Amino acid sequence: MIEVKNLYKKFGQLEVLHDISETINEGEKVVIIGPSGSGKSTFLRCLNLLEEPTSGEIYFRGQNITDKSCDIDKMRQKMGMVFQLFHLFPHKTILENITMAPILLKLMNKKQAEEKAYGLLERIGLADKALTYPGKLSGGQKQRIAIIRSLAMNPEVMLFDEPTSALDPEMIGEVLDLIHELADEGMTMVLVTHEMGFAREVGTRILFMDAGSIVEQNKPAEFFANPQNPRLKSFLDAVL
Amino acid sequence: MFADFTHSLYKCFIYKDRYLLFIEGIQNTLLIALVAVFIGIAIGMLIAVIRVYHQQTGKFKFANAVCGLYLTVIRGTPMVVQLLIMYFVIFASARNGVPVAMLAFGINSGAYVAEIFRAGIQAVDKGQTEAGRSLGLSSAQTMRHIVLPQAIKNVLPALGNEFIVLFKETAIVGYIAIVDLTRAADIIRGQSYEAFIPLFTAAAMYLIIVIILTQLLKVFERRLAKSDRG
Numbered sequence: 001m002i003e004v005k006n007l008y009k010k011f012g013q014l015e016v017l018h019d020i021s022e023t024i025n026e027g028e029k030v031v032i033i034g035p036s037g038s039g040k041s042t043f044l045r046c047l048n049l050l051e052e053p054t055s056g057e058i059y060f061r062g063q064n065i066t067d068k069s070c071d072i073d074k075m076r077q078k079m080g081m082v083f084q085l086f087h088l089f090p091h092k093t094i095l096e097n098i099t100m101a102p103i104l105l106k107l108m109n110k111k112q113a114e115e116k117a118y119g120l121l122e123r124i125g126l127a128d129k130a131l132t133y134p135g136k137l138s139g140g141q142k143q144r145i146a147i148i149r150s151l152a153m154n155p156e157v158m159l160f161d162e163p164t165s166a167l168d169p170e171m172i173g174e175v176l177d178l179i180h181e182l183a184d185e186g187m188t189m190v191l192v193t194h195e196m197g198f199a200r201e202v203g204t205r206i207l208f209m210d211a212g213s214i215v216e217q218n219k220p221a222e223f224f225a226n227p228q229n230p231r232l233k234s235f236l237d238a239v240l
Numbered sequence: 241m242f243a244d245f246t247h248s249l250y251k252c253f254i255y256k257d258r259y260l261l262f263i264e265g266i267q268n269t270l271l272i273a274l275v276a277v278f279i280g281i282a283i284g285m286l287i288a289v290i291r292v293y294h295q296q297t298g299k300f301k302f303a304n305a306v307c308g309l310y311l312t313v314i315r316g317t318p319m320v321v322q323l324l325i326m327y328f329v330i331f332a333s334a335r336n337g338v339p340v341a342m343l344a345f346g347i348n349s350g351a352y353v354a355e356i357f358r359a360g361i362q363a364v365d366k367g368q369t370e371a372g373r374s375l376g377l378s379s380a381q382t383m384r385h386i387v388l389p390q391a392i393k394n395v396l397p398a399l400g401n402e403f404i405v406l407f408k409e410t411a412i413v414g415y416i417a418i419v420d421l422t423r424a425a426d427i428i429r430g431q432s433y434e435a436f437i438p439l440f441t442a443a444a445m446y447l448i449i450v451i452i453l454t455q456l457l458k459v460f461e462r463r464l465a466k467s468d469r470g
């Protein structure tokens with residue numbers, strides 16, 4: 001579904017991604033772990049071109065999205081993204097947060113979008129919050145709204161960048177549960193996280209990034225039981 | 241003594257219905273400031289968006305250069321000179337100075353409002369733009385529906401302030417034969433040979449209106465803060 005070929009990313013002189021090639025197939029739940037600053041976010045953000053690669057190609061459903069002629073806005077409609085800090089729109093109600101993009105992009109009319117939004121809100125038990133503003137919600141609620149805001153676009157893949165890192169411990173569970181449900185329903189996802197238990201449980205493949213490269217990857221059981229790369233070993237020793 | 245003062249009052253306000261001149265003056269002052277601030281907001285928002293876009297994407301090179309020139313010229317020359325040029329050169333055939341003054345002050349204010357808006361747009365968290373773009377919205381849609389509404393809310397108090405500033409600055413429109421509050425006071429000063437009463441009347445009217453506007457702005461800011469949905 002997503003194919004990355006020889007991806008490089010530099011910020012000025014600083015090389016953040018070094019020659020990454022990777023394929024993410026439909027239905028996979030790819031979990032990316034690695035030390036802070038290793039380029040996990042940058043890699044994820046390159047997948048929907050929030051960061052422009054310095055060189056290399058990224059294909060989404062066979063289309064080269066790094067090509068100048070590609071309509072990236074169209075592609076992004078099918079790639080949901082969830083951020084560490086939620087980024088709900090504070091001037092819009094919860095309902096408007098969810099319906100805004102589908103309506104503006106003319107994918108649904110207002111009624112359809114609201115029906116969809118209420119369906120999603122009911123699913124996460126927050127339908128009563130539809131008409132309130134994001135400022136009134138807890139972190140866990142905000143993040144779950146951010147997730148269904150993406151879902152309202154009917155994405156084919158979801159990108160999560162440390163979705164629980166900014167949350168109080170008692171709210172992490174509710175967000176992970178929702179992501180878990182999506183995974184079980186077959187959503188293709190790429191997830192950056194520090195939650196190793198969750199990675200093992202939900203991931204179908206774990207990638208370890210270090211200094212801008214994917215230095216090791218494996219199925220979860222193997223990955224955690226049998227790490228090869230010394231840097232991965234010491235990373236796992238430190239976090240487990 | 242008291243009789244003298246009453247007589248002066250009479251000369252300045254009642255005699256030949258001179259109070260009407262004050263009313264005309266204050267009306268013109270308020271009208272010019274009000275229309276000018278809206279023209280300024282329109283110009284300022286446009287310029288701010290162009291400049292921020294250019295900064296972010298490198299596009300709109302020419303438009304950005306034009307904006308830069310405009311800002312330099314407007315901020316580098318006295319308002320009175322701009323007003324005189326507008327009235328006697330650009331709109332040399334204009335009979336009524338009021339619309340010309342509205343435009344001149346609007347164009348002038350736009351340069352300052354542009355900076356207010358630019359700061360307001362840049363104060364909106366970058367994550368807001370990224371969230372909008374990641375949903376598939378275009379940069380224009382993201383600007384219009386996500387960034388600008390938040391930026392406008394951020395800068396409303398500063399825009400209210402700009403209106404108060406403009407309200408006082410319009411006191412120079414007498415140069416192009418408009419009877420504003422200042423000019424009204426000056427005319428009556430000349431006709432009545434009384435300086436104290438008409439000039440202090442004008443000053444008091446400016447002051448009272450500024451105080452009222454400042455208070456309104458404070459109430460408004462408090463309401464805005466209360467409705468701040470975080």
Ligand SMILES: Nc1ncnc2c1ncn2[C@@H]1O[C@H](COP(=O)(O)OP(=O)(O)O)[C@@H](O)[C@H]1O
Pocket residue numbers: 011014016034035036037038039040041042043
């Ligand atoms: N916009 C940027 N400008 C300059 N440097 C950046 C930018 N974004 C990230 N970096 C740098 O790139 C490196 C990788 O960052 P990031 O992808 O956020 O790492 P991770 O998500 O793994 O912690 C870090 O050294 C970071 O400082």
Ligand SMILES: [Mg+2]
Pocket residue numbers: 040041042162
């Ligand atoms: Mg990161």
